[in-house]
Amino acid sequence: MNDPVWVVVLKAVLIFVILVLYTLFNIWFERRVVARMQHRVGPNVNGPFGLLQSLADGVKLALKEDLVVKAADKLVYVLAPILATIPAFLAWAVIPFGPEVRIPFTDTYTALQLTDLPVGVLYVLAVTSIGVYGIVLAGWSSGSTYALLGGLRSSAQVISYEVAMGLSFVTVFLYAGSMSTSEIVAAQEDLWYFLPLVPSFLIYVVAMVGETNRAPFDLPEAEGELVGGFHTEYSSLKFALFFLAEYVNMVTVSAIATTLFLGGWRAPFGLAQVWEGANDGYWPVLWFLGKTLGFIFLFIWLRGTLPRLRYDQFMTFGWKVLIPAALAWTVAVIVLRKAQQEGQLDRTALLVAAGVAAVVLLATLLLPGRRGDEPAESEPADEPDFDAYAGGYPVPPPQAPHVPTRPWTQTAIAHHARDKEDSDA
Amino acid sequence: MGEYAPILVLGAIAAGFAIFSVAIAPLTGPRRYNRAKLDRYESGIQPTPVPEGGGRIPVKYFFTAMMFIVFDIEIVFLYPFAVAFDALSWFAVLAVLLFLVNITVAYAYEWRRGGMAWD
Numbered sequence: 001m002n003d004p005v006w007v008v009v010l011k012a013v014l015i016f017v018i019l020v021l022y023t024l025f026n027i028w029f030e031r032r033v034v035a036r037m038q039h040r041v042g043p044n045v046n047g048p049f050g051l052l053q054s055l056a057d058g059v060k061l062a063l064k065e066d067l068v069v070k071a072a073d074k075l076v077y078v079l080a081p082i083l084a085t086i087p088a089f090l091a092w093a094v095i096p097f098g099p100e101v102r103i104p105f106t107d108t109y110t111a112l113q114l115t116d117l118p119v120g121v122l123y124v125l126a127v128t129s130i131g132v133y134g135i136v137l138a139g140w141s142s143g144s145t146y147a148l149l150g151g152l153r154s155s156a157q158v159i160s161y162e163v164a165m166g167l168s169f170v171t172v173f174l175y176a177g178s179m180s181t182s183e184i185v186a187a188q189e190d191l192w193y194f195l196p197l198v199p200s201f202l203i204y205v206v207a208m209v210g211e212t213n214r215a216p217f218d219l220p221e222a223e224g225e226l227v228g229g230f231h232t233e234y235s236s237l238k239f240a241l242f243f244l245a246e247y248v249n250m251v252t253v254s255a256i257a258t259t260l261f262l263g264g265w266r267a268p269f270g271l272a273q274v275w276e277g278a279n280d281g282y283w284p285v286l287w288f289l290g291k292t293l294g295f296i297f298l299f300i301w302l303r304g305t306l307p308r309l310r311y312d313q314f315m316t317f318g319w320k321v322l323i324p325a326a327l328a329w330t331v332a333v334i335v336l337r338k339a340q341q342e343g344q345l346d347r348t349a350l351l352v353a354a355g356v357a358a359v360v361l362l363a364t365l366l367l368p369g370r371r372g373d374e375p376a377e378s379e380p381a382d383e384p385d386f387d388a389y390a391g392g393y394p395v396p397p398p399q400a401p402h403v404p405t406r407p408w409t410q411t412a413i414a415h416h417a418r419d420k421e422d423s424d425a
Numbered sequence: 426m427g428e429y430a431p432i433l434v435l436g437a438i439a440a441g442f443a444i445f446s447v448a449i450a451p452l453t454g455p456r457r458y459n460r461a462k463l464d465r466y467e468s469g470i471q472p473t474p475v476p477e478g479g480g481r482i483p484v485k486y487f488f489t490a491m492m493f494i495v496f497d498i499e500i501v502f503l504y505p506f507a508v509a510f511d512a513l514s515w516f517a518v519l520a521v522l523l524f525l526v527n528i529t530v531a532y533a534y535e536w537r538r539g540g541m542a543w544d
Binding site: 002003008009011012013015016062063064065066067068069070071078081082085086088089090092093114115116117122142143144145146152155156159160162163166167169170171173174177178179227232233236237238240241311312315316319320323327330331334335337338341342 | 427428429430431432434435436438439440442443444446447449450451453454455456457462463464465466467468472473482485486489490492493496497500503504507508509510511513515518521522525529536541542543
C-alpha cells in the first residue's frame with residue numbers, strides 16, 4: 001500500500017475528526033443510556049436530543065482556571081496529559097474501516113485504513129501501553145497521595161490485564177496466520193472468530209474493560225476512596241485531555257474486538273448473501289462503526305449495572321483466573337489444531353467433544369451448588385432493648401431521649417452496635 | 426508514502442491538538458489566586474505530608490511488574506509461533522509447550538509463595 005502524501009494526510013485528518021466526534025457522541029450516549037437505566041432523562045437540552053451537551057462541556061472546561069498545584073513536578077505535570085492523548089489516537093493507524101474504495105471526485109483508489117503493518121495488532125498493543133505512562137506520570141507528578149495511589153493502581157491494573165489480553169490474541173493469530181489487521185479481517189470471510197474461539201473472545205472482553213479502567217474495574221479513579229485518582233489535581237483542558245484519552249481508548253479496544261473477533265468491517269451475518277453490495281464501497285464503515293457502538297453500549301451497560309470490585313478481588317481475578325484460563329485455552333487450541341492439521345483428529349469428533357465439554361461446563365454452572373444450600377442468615381429473633389444512643393453512634397440530639405425510628409433504621413443501628421462489640425472484643 | 430510514515434502524520438496531528446490544548450488553557454481560563462487551590466486536594470481535610478523523595482511504595486507493585494515482564498516475553502515468543510503455525514511440525518509444537526511449562530512452573534511457585542496475594 002503506497003498512498004500519495006495528500007491521501008495519507010486526508011485519511012489521518014479524517015481518523016482524527018471521526019475519533020473526536022465519536023468521543024463527543026459517546027459521552028452523550030453514555031450519559032443518556034445510564035440515565036435511562038436509572039429512570040432519569042439525562043442531558044436533553046443543548047441541541048437535538050441534547051447531542052451538543054458534550055461540546056458545551058468541553059467549552060466550559062476550556063473556560064475554567066488552569067491550575068498547576070504547588071507540589072507538582074511542573075514539566076512532567078504538563079507533559080502527562082499530552083503523553084496520555086497521543087498514543088490513544090496512534091492506535092487507529094492500523095484499524096481497517098473498510099475495503100479498497102475510490103475517493104469521491106478523483107480516480108484514486110485506497111484502502112480505508114491509514115497503514116497496513118504486517119505486525120498491526122502487536123503495534124496496537126505497544127502503542128496503547130505507552131498511554132499508561134501518561135497516567136502513571138500524572139499521578140506521580142501531582143505530588144498528591146491520592147493521585148499517586150491512583151496512578152500506581154492504574155499501571156498495575158493495565159499490565160495485569162494486558163497479559164490476558166495478549167494471550168487471547170494468540171489463538172486469533174493461529175487461525176488467521178497473520179498479525180496484520182487487514183489480513184485477519186480477510187481471513188474471517190466465512191466465519192467470524194468469536195464463534196470457534198468463544199473463550200478467547202470472552203477473555204478479551206473482560207480484559208478490555210480492565211485495560212481501559214472502566215467500571216466495574218475503574219479502581220484507579222474510585223471516587224469513594226481516591227477522590228478522582230490520577231487526575232485529582234488536574235483542571236481545565238488538561239483534565240479534558242485525560243477524559244478524551246479514556247474515551248478514545250474505549251473505542252480503540254472495541255475496534256480491536258470488532259476487527260479480531262467480529263469480522264471487522266464485514267456486513268452482519270446473512271446480509272451479504274441477501275444484498276450483493278453490502279461489503280463494497282463505503283457501507284463497511286457503517287457496519288464497522290455499528291459493531292464498535294455495540295461494544296460501547298456493553299461498556300455503558302456494565303457501568304450502569306455492576307458495582308466496583310475491591311482491588312484485591314480485581315488482581316486475584318486477573319492473575320489467578322483470567323491468565324490460567326487463557327493459558328489453558330491457548331494450549332488446548334495449539335494441540336487440537338495441530339492434531340487436526342496432521343490428520344490425527346477428525347473434525348466431527350472435535351465438534352462432538354467440544355459440545356460435550358460445553359454441556360458439562362453448563363451443567364456444573366447451572367446445577368445447584370453447595371454454597372446455595374446454606375440457610376439464609378435469619379434476623380435475630382429478640383432484639384435487645386433499643387438504645388437510642390447506640391453506644392454513641394449516631395448521636396441524637398440530647399433533647400430527644402426517645403427517638404422514634406423505623407424498623408429498618410433500628411436494625412441498622414443494632415447491626416452497628418453488634419459490629420462495634422465485635423471489634424471491641 | 427511508506428508503511429510507517431503515515432503513523433507519524435497521525436501522531437503529528439494528535440500531538441498538535443494535545444499541545445495546543447495544554448498551551449491555550451491558561452489563556453482561556455481565569456486566574457484568581459487562592460492558596461487553598463494550589464494545595465493538594467484530599468477531600469478538604471489537611472493534606473497528608475508527602476515524605477521526602479515520594480516515600481516508599483508497596484513491594485507488590487514490583488512483583489506485579491516483574492510477573493508482567495515474564496508473561497509479556499512469553500507472549501511475544503508465542504506470536505511468531507502462532508503466525509507460522511501452519512508451516513510447523515509437532516516438534517515445534519512440543520518445543521513451545523515445553524517453554525510454556527517452564528514458565529508455568531515459576532508461575533505456580535509464585536502463586537504458592539503468596540506473590541499474587543493482595544491483602
